Amino acid sequence: MDADYIRTYWGKEKREADINFDGVVDAKDMQFIKQHYLNQNPDVQKAPKAKEIYKGKRLEDILTELNIQ
Structure with missing residues (x-):
């Protein structure tokens, strides 16, 4: 995930984790993940199905850990 x-x-x-290239991995990068949560890449044939749970955690769990709403 x-x-x-x-x-x-x-x-x-x-x-590799800095989606917006601003030099730090932060809430701006996580916002991109939130916006595209559970979407699949339409340009990739046989794209893997998005997972709601990864390593026992949901997106909401990770957001809570990072104190992000």
């Missing part, structure tokens, strides 16, 4: 990856690098300079 992308949200878990962002949580892992929260507050760090991790280019």
